[in-house]
Amino acid sequence: MGRKPCCSKEDINRGAWTAEEDRILKAYIKANGEGRWRSLPKKAGLKRCGKSCRLRWLNYLRPDIKRGNITCEEEDLIIRLHKLLGNKWSLIAGRLPGRTDNEIKNYWNTYLKKKVQGQHQAKRCQPAAKELAPELVRTKAIRCATVFIPPQHTTKEPAMIGELATEKVANSRSNDHSPIDPREDAWWDVLVGLDKSNGSTAPGRDLDLMRPWGSESPCSHYTRREMFEDWMSDATLPFDMELKSLADFLNCEDEWL
DNA sequence: AATCCCCCCAACCGCAGCTCA
DNA sequence: CTGAGCTGCGGTTGGGGGGAT
Structure with a gap:
């Protein structure tokens, strides 16, 4: 058995697209919208397979595409x-x-x-990551919250986030004997606390975020990656975030790697 | 000018995941 | 629950442009 090929190999144009094919595809999508790629070539009158049309549109013809000159x-x-x-x-x-x-x-x-x-x-020749001063923890907490927590979840002002972080650091220092750096722990604690502060008690994304930690410290880089990826793939996050804000957060990551 | 070679990038391919009947 | 169909993703390929000889 096996699957049917995505399109018959006969009577199909392959290789580089011509200007005329581009024009037809653009006009069709303008009139009918994206999607239904499999049936699109037949309806548009293109001798291309649906996959090829999709790729051409997404990678080349879409109006919002920037090409070259990567900054x-x-x-x-x-x-x-x-x-x-x-x-x-x-x-x-x-x-x-x-x-x-x-x-x-x-x-x-x-x-x-x-x-x-x-x-x-x-x-390899760089010195070990420097320790984070409490003030830096505070700044990072604000930055991270600004970048990653959706507006509807940010019920606290940035200044308040900073205060929370500073307080957590002070508390954790007084009774800390663990090998885990209390400042980073506090940082994440504040962020998770913030995410949960939208008042929802239903199992949701914030619980999912906690799950992989288990008894482990939230300092684990693996866990942080998981968390980061989860944020990244969350469609509810605003996509127009400033590159600088994201770069700032990633700079925080760098200091710990 | 002709040929060769390298590298870039558009396009293709196969597979995985999702949806829906 | 299952399987067919569709879409999207990541790896790979090969045509062609441009530099070197």
């Missing part, structure tokens, strides 16, 4: 996101408005991979 900020963000997420190109692209997963993948494979590998050797 230093974007490049930096790609490197940092790749460090956290690996080859999750669609997730990475989702955080770079106007960029496609294909473009980022190509950019990484042809240029950034080599660049990062070059940096890798230099990084």
Whole structure:
């Protein structure tokens, strides 16, 4: 048995798209909207398979697409996101408005991979991560909350978030004998507390966030990655966040790696 | 000018996950 | 519950542009 191929190989144009094919596809999608890719070629009168149409539209014809000229900020963000997420190109692209997963993948494979590998050797010589001062914990808590917590959940003002973080640090220092750094613990504690502060008691995303921690410390980088990925893939998050805000958060990550 | 070679990137392919009957 | 169909994702390929010889 096996699956039917996505389209018959006969009577199908392959390879580079012509200007006329582009025009037909654009006109069809303008009139009928995206989706239903399988039936689109027949309806539009294109001798292409649906997959090919989808790819052409998403990677090339979409009106909001930026092409080429990847800025230093974007490049930096790609490197940092790749460090956290690996080859999750669609997730990475989702955080770079106007960029496609294909473009980022190509950019990484042809240029950034080599660049990062070059940096890798230099990084070994860097000193160990410096300790975080309480004031920095406070700043990070505010930044992180600003970037990652959806507006409807931010029931506390940024200044209040900072106070909470400072307080948590002070409390944890007085009776801490664990090998876990209490300041980072406090930082996450504040963030999780904030996320839960929307008053909902129903099992939801904030409980899901807690689940992988179990008895482990929230300081675990693996856990933080899981959490980060969860935030990243959450469709309710605003996509127009400033690159700088995200870069700031990722800088926090860097200091602990 | 002609040929070779390398590299970029658009496009393809196979698979996984989701939806729905 | 199951399987077919569809969509989206990530890995890979190969055409073509451009630099080197």
